Amino acid sequence: MRLLAAIAAGCCFAQPAGAQVGVVPVRPMPPSAAVEHWVPARTSRTGCFDTANIAGAIVVDARTVDVTMRGGKRWRLTLAQQCPQLSYYGGFYYQPRVPGKFCAGTDRVMSRAGGACRVSTISEMKPVRRR
Helix, strand or coil, X not given: CHHXXXXXXXXXXXXXXXXXXXXXXXXXXCCHHHCCCEEEEEEECCCEEECCCEEEEEEEECCEEEEEECCCCEXXXXXXXXXXXXXXXXXXXXXXXXXXXXXXXXXXXXXXXXXXXXEEEEEEEEECCCC
């Protein structure tokens, strides 16, 4: 089903047999006054998170994407290279090597406009308390 959605949305990359493809909706970065403040709690070059509860993402800049989960948890993806095309067309694709997991070092995000960017680190984020 996800593969069909990806194809219908204009996906143009080859898929290995049996590959799972996920689509992540992207929302624009809110104005700085409305931004929630989050900081990395732990960063890993090999860490993973479950893909089942992905709710969406915010493209922070050309090398940084915050993935928001149902329930409020947040993960930061730091890309190995600039990937400005991720914010085009309101979303991007991912194809985990391990079904149900998205991992730094091996997995990548793919733009609907074309191109793929490897994730170099994944950081678990925590909100900063305001005083």
